[in-house]
Amino acid sequence: MDLKSTFCVDFTGSVLKKCICVLLMLFCHKIPSYLSTEFEYKVQENEDEGVFIGNIANDLVSTLDMECDSLAYKFMKEVEYVMLKNESGEMYTTKQRIDRETLCPVEFHGSPCTQEVNVVILCANQYLQMVKVKIVILDVNDNAPHFEEELMELSIPEDAAVGTSFGIDYFATDNDAGINSIQNYYLDSSQNVFGLRDGETPSIVVLQSLDREIKNLYKMKIIAVDGGTPPLSGSATLLINIQDINDNCPAFNVSEFVVQIPENMSSNSMVMQLHAVDADLGPNAEITYSYGNRVQDASKKLFNLDSATGLITFSGSRSPETHPEHKLTILANGPGCAPVIVQVTVIIIHSSKYKPKLEISYIANQADGVIFLKETAPANTPIALLEVTDPDHYLKGSLYIIGNVPFYLKPYERSGNKHLVVTSDQLDYELENQYEIIVKAEDPHNVHQLAIHVQITDENDNSPQFHQSSFETSVEENNAPGALLLKIFATDADSGQNGKVAYLLGSDAPNIFSIERFTGILTVSTTLDREKEKLYTFTVSAIDHGTPPRRKSTTVIIHVLDQNDNTPSFLTNDYTFFIPENFPSHGEIGVINVTDLDAGLNGHVIVSILNGSNNFLMDNSRGTLRCNSSVDREKNTMHVFWVEAVDGGQPSLSATAKITVFVLDINDNPPIVLLPQSNASWLLVPPNTPQGASVAEIYAVDYDTGINAVMTYNIIGRNGPAPHIFGINTATGNITLQEKLLHKDYGLYQLLVKVSDLGQPQPLHSTIMVNLFVNETVSNKSYLEALLHSQTVFTEEKQTEPNPCPLFQTLDFPCSPPVIPIAVAMIVVSVIFLTIALYMLLSIRKKSKRKELYKDAQIPLKINLDYYTKDWNDAQL
The missing domain is CATH 2.60.40.60 (Cadherins)
Incomplete structure (x- = not known):
C-alpha cells in the first residue's frame, strides 16, 4: 500500500475526512518517489524506559534535498513500546518493555526479529517525507531451556556394544535465540555408564558393558544449557531400562532336596514346589520341568510333575507295597540351554500331630517388624534368622523366597532348620527404597508364608556433582555493587537432606565475592577495577547436608573487562627541555612520558601538539618530541606550547601538558x-x-x-x-x-x-x-x-x-x-x-x-x- 492509500484508509469515515484525503492525494501525487527513505536501528529487549534507540533527524540530514527550519516527526501508527520525540526525531523505549519472544514467535527465531514503523516528516505542518524505520530487537538471555516431559524413558538391550548410540526424541526448547538459545546437553548422575552425544539429534552413548541381571534400570538427569551470561539450564529425569537377552540358563539354589510327606496325605496334595531361577526375563526365562530317564515308573505314577510350574503333587495311588522313599531326578529346561538337574528325595512317613512353623529372628535394626537397612550395606549381609519347626520334616527342601528381590536364603545349620536371610546384591536407595520378602513353604496339607518388611535408608553415598569442570564469566569494571556474575549449579543423587546442596566460597576467594548459599548465585559486593585486578580465580564448593557431609569443588574464573575510566597521565604537567640553536632537524629533544592504565584501545595514547607549533612534532612510535625545523636563538630564545594526550576509548579521554623548550646559544654571530x-x-x-x-x-x-x-x-x-x-x-x-x-x-x-x-x-x-x-x-x-x-x-x-x-x-x-x-x-x-x-x-x-x-x-x-x-x-x- 502506498503513502496516499495509507493516509486515505486512516482518514476515511466522514465527508470532511474524505475531502482531506482527496487533498492529501493531490499533494502526495507531486512528491517525488525518491523521498522515501529507510533506516534501521537496534535495541535490546527488556530495556528500561528512556533507553535511546536512534535519531531520525541526524540520519536524515544527508537525504533531504530541501531546507526547513521547523521539522516535526510523527508515527503514522502509534507503537506502545517506542516513543518518538516530535521536535528532535529521537526514539526511546517506553514503560512497556519490549519482549522479543512475544513480538517474534519461536518459529521465526532463525531470522532477526524486526518491527517496522512508518514515520511522517512534516515541514511547517506540511507533509515532507515518509521514513520507514526498521527496529531490530536484539535477544537477551531471559528464558531458560525447558523440557515438555519431566520424565523420559529409553530402552537399551543389555548386549549393546560399547560406543553404540541410541537416539532420543526428547528435546528442550528455549525461546531465546542465537547464543542465548540451547548450546549443549549433558547427563548428570549417569555413573559413567552412559554418555550424551550432542548434535542435531541428541543420542545416548553406551560407555560400559551392560548386564540387566546386575542392574536393569538407570536413573539420571538430562540437562540443557544455553549460551547466555550467566547460562541458564533446564532438566528432566531420564530412565534407561535395560532390555533382557537370553544370556542366562536356569539354575537351582541347591542340587538336592529331601521332602517328607505323611502317609495319609490326600490326593493332589503338593509334595514340593520346584523353583529354578533364570535371571533373564519373559520368553528368555521360560522354564519347563521333566523327569529324568532314571526315575522309576512307580515313582512317576505316585508323584505328578507339572512341566510348566515344577509343582510335584501326590496322586494318592499308594498301596501297602509302596516303597517309603522315592528318588526323583528332575530336569529344568530353558531355551537354548542344557538341562539343569535337581534330585528330590520323597520320604513317606507316618502321620504326626505337630504342624510345621516358621519363626523369624531379626539381626538388623528393626522397629515394629520393619527392618531398617542402610543402602551401603554390602552384599551377603544377613538381616534375619529364619527358624523352621518341622518335626515330621514335611517342609524339608521346600523353603524359598518368592519374587525377584535382592535377598536369598542361606542354610545356617546342617539340619536345615535354620536359614539366614541375606542380601544378594548391594542396595541403592535411589532406585528402590523398600522391599517385602515373602518366604514360602508348603507341606502336604498347607502353604506356609512369612513376610519380612525391609526399609532401605538413604546414606550420603553420593557427592554433589558440577556439570562442568569450571565456571568462567566476564564482567566489565565499574560495575554496580552487588552485581550478579553467574549461577553455580550442582546436583546430588541422594535424597532428603543428603541430596540438599549448599554452596560455599573457598578460602582462596577474595572477600568481595559472595555466593547465595542455596541458589549458587555469585555476586560481587564492590565495584571492580581492572587496573587493580583483571583476573580472579578461586574455588567454590558444593556441600550436601548428609552426615558426614560430602563436598565437591569447582574453579570459578572471573575476567574483569576494561572500560575507558582512566585519563592519560603525563609524568609532569610542565616539561622543560634545552636544545642548542644548531639542533638538527628531526632530532630527538626528549621523551614525553605519558601513561594510561586502561588496556587495548582504551590505553592506546596518541600525543599531539595543540597550538600548531610548526617547529616541533611528536613521534608517537617512540614517545619523543622532535625538532621539525632549525631554531635560531637570536629569533626566539624560548618556545612554549601545549601537547594533548588522547586515548582510543569511546568516548576518548585526554590530558594536556605544557612544554617549554629553551634554545641555548652557540657562538654563531661575530661582533x-x-x-x-x-x-x-x-x-x-x-x-x-x-x-x-x-x-x-x-x-x-x-x-x-x-x-x-x-x-x-x-x-x-x-x-x-x-x-x-x-x-x-x-x-x-x-x-x-x-x-x-x-x-x-x-x-x-x-x-x-x-x-x-x-x-x-x-x-x-x-x-x-x-x-x-x-x-x-x-x-x-x-x-x-x-x-x-x-x-x-x-x-x-x-x-x-x-x-x-x-x-x-x-x-x-x-x-x-x-x-x-x-x-x-x-x-x-x-x-x-x-x-x-x-x-x-x-x-x-x-x-x-x-x-x-x-x-x-x-x-x-x-x-x-x-x-x-x-x-x-x-x-x-
Whole structure:
C-alpha cells in the first residue's frame, strides 16, 4: 500500500475526512518517489524506559534535498513500546518493555526479529517525507531451556556394544535465540555408564558393558544449557531400562532336596514346589520341568510333575507295597540351554500331630517388624534368622523366597532348620527404597508364608556433582555493587537432606565475592577495577547436608573487562627541555612520558601538539618530541606550547601538558661594530687634549648571549706619526691618549681594531679602522678623505719603533732625503689650514660631542649612555 492509500484508509469515515484525503492525494501525487527513505536501528529487549534507540533527524540530514527550519516527526501508527520525540526525531523505549519472544514467535527465531514503523516528516505542518524505520530487537538471555516431559524413558538391550548410540526424541526448547538459545546437553548422575552425544539429534552413548541381571534400570538427569551470561539450564529425569537377552540358563539354589510327606496325605496334595531361577526375563526365562530317564515308573505314577510350574503333587495311588522313599531326578529346561538337574528325595512317613512353623529372628535394626537397612550395606549381609519347626520334616527342601528381590536364603545349620536371610546384591536407595520378602513353604496339607518388611535408608553415598569442570564469566569494571556474575549449579543423587546442596566460597576467594548459599548465585559486593585486578580465580564448593557431609569443588574464573575510566597521565604537567640553536632537524629533544592504565584501545595514547607549533612534532612510535625545523636563538630564545594526550576509548579521554623548550646559544654571530659606521669615519683630536683623555669610543654588539657575547677590543695595526700614543681599553673599547701631544705628533692616525668575542669553541671577531686626525682644525676635508681611501700599511702591534714617515708611506711617496723639505712644507701648510678651520668650527659650536652612534641603532648592552646618531665626521663640522 502506498503513502496516499495509507493516509486515505486512516482518514476515511466522514465527508470532511474524505475531502482531506482527496487533498492529501493531490499533494502526495507531486512528491517525488525518491523521498522515501529507510533506516534501521537496534535495541535490546527488556530495556528500561528512556533507553535511546536512534535519531531520525541526524540520519536524515544527508537525504533531504530541501531546507526547513521547523521539522516535526510523527508515527503514522502509534507503537506502545517506542516513543518518538516530535521536535528532535529521537526514539526511546517506553514503560512497556519490549519482549522479543512475544513480538517474534519461536518459529521465526532463525531470522532477526524486526518491527517496522512508518514515520511522517512534516515541514511547517506540511507533509515532507515518509521514513520507514526498521527496529531490530536484539535477544537477551531471559528464558531458560525447558523440557515438555519431566520424565523420559529409553530402552537399551543389555548386549549393546560399547560406543553404540541410541537416539532420543526428547528435546528442550528455549525461546531465546542465537547464543542465548540451547548450546549443549549433558547427563548428570549417569555413573559413567552412559554418555550424551550432542548434535542435531541428541543420542545416548553406551560407555560400559551392560548386564540387566546386575542392574536393569538407570536413573539420571538430562540437562540443557544455553549460551547466555550467566547460562541458564533446564532438566528432566531420564530412565534407561535395560532390555533382557537370553544370556542366562536356569539354575537351582541347591542340587538336592529331601521332602517328607505323611502317609495319609490326600490326593493332589503338593509334595514340593520346584523353583529354578533364570535371571533373564519373559520368553528368555521360560522354564519347563521333566523327569529324568532314571526315575522309576512307580515313582512317576505316585508323584505328578507339572512341566510348566515344577509343582510335584501326590496322586494318592499308594498301596501297602509302596516303597517309603522315592528318588526323583528332575530336569529344568530353558531355551537354548542344557538341562539343569535337581534330585528330590520323597520320604513317606507316618502321620504326626505337630504342624510345621516358621519363626523369624531379626539381626538388623528393626522397629515394629520393619527392618531398617542402610543402602551401603554390602552384599551377603544377613538381616534375619529364619527358624523352621518341622518335626515330621514335611517342609524339608521346600523353603524359598518368592519374587525377584535382592535377598536369598542361606542354610545356617546342617539340619536345615535354620536359614539366614541375606542380601544378594548391594542396595541403592535411589532406585528402590523398600522391599517385602515373602518366604514360602508348603507341606502336604498347607502353604506356609512369612513376610519380612525391609526399609532401605538413604546414606550420603553420593557427592554433589558440577556439570562442568569450571565456571568462567566476564564482567566489565565499574560495575554496580552487588552485581550478579553467574549461577553455580550442582546436583546430588541422594535424597532428603543428603541430596540438599549448599554452596560455599573457598578460602582462596577474595572477600568481595559472595555466593547465595542455596541458589549458587555469585555476586560481587564492590565495584571492580581492572587496573587493580583483571583476573580472579578461586574455588567454590558444593556441600550436601548428609552426615558426614560430602563436598565437591569447582574453579570459578572471573575476567574483569576494561572500560575507558582512566585519563592519560603525563609524568609532569610542565616539561622543560634545552636544545642548542644548531639542533638538527628531526632530532630527538626528549621523551614525553605519558601513561594510561586502561588496556587495548582504551590505553592506546596518541600525543599531539595543540597550538600548531610548526617547529616541533611528536613521534608517537617512540614517545619523543622532535625538532621539525632549525631554531635560531637570536629569533626566539624560548618556545612554549601545549601537547594533548588522547586515548582510543569511546568516548576518548585526554590530558594536556605544557612544554617549554629553551634554545641555548652557540657562538654563531661575530661582533658587529656600530660605531664608527665605516672604515672611512674619522675624528679630530685637538693638540691640547690632555694625556689620558678618551678621544674615541668603539661601540659593538654581539647577538649571541653569555660568554659568546663578551667582547674584547685590541689594536692589531697602527699607522701615524707616533702610532703608540693611542691606547685602547680592551673591555670597553675606549681609545685614550697615552702621551701629551707635541707638534711633531700632528697628522693622521689609523688604528686597526679587532673586536673579538669569547665564544667557544672558536671565538668570532670583526675589525674596524679607527681614523684619528691630530690637528687644531681640518682645512681640507676632501684631501683628508682622499687619504682615508688610499691604501694603508699598518705597523704591527709588536713593532715598537715609530714609522719615520707614516703619512707619506700611506700616500705611497718614497721616504728619501730629497723629498723631506717638500713634505715638511706641505705638512706646515696643512696644519695651518686645519687649525683655522677648527677654530671657526669651535666658534660656531660651543661644545662638540664625540660619542655618537648609528642612526636607529639599538644598543642593549650600554643603555645608560646617550648617543647621537651622527658619525665622527659630522661631529667635526
